[in-house]
Amino acid sequence: MDVDSRLNMTRLFVDCALMDHALIELNSGQSHYLSSVLRKKNGAELLLFNGRDGGFLGVIETTGKRSLLVRCKHKLLSQTRSSDLWLIFVPIKRTRMDFMVQKATELGVSKIWPIISKFGQVKQIREHKLRANMIEAAEQTERLDLPEIGKFTPLQIVLDNWPKDRVLVVCNETKSEAGNAHSMLHLNRKLTKKAAILIGPEGGFSALEREQLQVHPMCENISLGPRILRSDTAAIAALSIFQSNFGDWYKTPEFLNDEKQN
């Protein structure tokens, strides 16, 4: 099977182990989607993935509106890992949050971490909703893993327990302070192997929170330009710029390999 026909297969995330010959019962949403929306018949091929076992060729054995059985044939793609890049954010309202989580998954983050900040407007996180958005985006974007979901935790606790080897890139949308922040392009490349991008609430961080961030040893303040971006735009913009400069988007140019050896 060539790459192109493989890429045109419907991709489906399943929650069970994948191995040769396994018979997998899809849930009712997936069954309905395949049989009623896509009108797949017995014998139709799918690409199955579960975030850990790679991508498997699946063939529909029994179709039904409520449940559908797929036979797992053999592994087509080895499991891959996305960049070690976290997105930490103060939750925003429904549609834009769905959107942000989908886009972050498309852009290859390894962890999505909602945190509690003084001016945050959303008090509760529906993890199953976050996960559904990630699955939809992973199916769409051809990644084989799902981001991890961090526990909804106050900013201060996140900072107090921050790993010593991970840079925390803070996107500063406060106009008066952003003027002093530098561009993400000037981040020290040596710091960017493990990174997290932090997007504040739309009202901005509180004075206390800003101070906590300023004194944190792993914090790097960066600016996202002269306009005030909404949280979801800021998240997508920051992730795109990071990935295109330091992430897995392109092979490392020669001169950086040289740098590493020195």
Added chain:
Amino acid sequence: MDVDSRLNMTRLFVDCALMDHALIELNSGQSHYLSSVLRKKNGAELLLFNGRDGGFLGVIETTGKRSLLVRCKHKLLSQTRSSDLWLIFVPIKRTRMDFMVQKATELGVSKIWPIISKFGQVKQIREHKLRANMIEAAEQTERLDLPEIGKFTPLQIVLDNWPKDRVLVVCNETKSEAGNAHSMLHLNRKLTKKAAILIGPEGGFSALEREQLQVHPMCENISLGPRILRSDTAAIAALSIFQSNFGDWYKTPEFLNDEKQN
């Protein structure tokens, strides 16, 4: 009035000329928003802009649910222009298109241009809808101008009439071809004073369209990494990377000024 209190004012786009002492009647949507949602009273201050005359201090003189009068006091902000950067795209379905137009406006494009491509799924453009999304985003993001809207035109006609001094950055989401495309970071900086970013339809361009793009003298193919991005994600990612590297996000570093003089 200091910068911070000015920034906290409600910003409102109006469609009429702005000058000292003008009395402006807001439309019913704006009047309802100000009086019923924000509960603004007589004497409340606003920042008014119309895309050409700068930002004016306005003061509410008469409140009403259906119509509201604002007195234009004096100019607070000089008119600014966004970067000379176009977004050209094959329209996508409703929510994600609204989203893409809002985000492109936030990210500072000067023109939004929907085009017709063989595999495009949307056959009609509602210009007033595009414009409403731009106004919402401009009010939000503190820009004082609105992007121009290009006429819904077939790709071939766009290419045949392409300006000789504008680079056309084509975001190639076809996996097999993207491998050969270079990163946007490697664009020749001299080419990027006037630029357009072209996002194809989700099904990809047709073979003929791809050929037309390949042979076009102003076309630069770039890749947006190893994952397949949806059109709206690709647009936001490409605009962010472009703006952070070549656009108006940061002051030009010294070494580039040197380059220009040579």
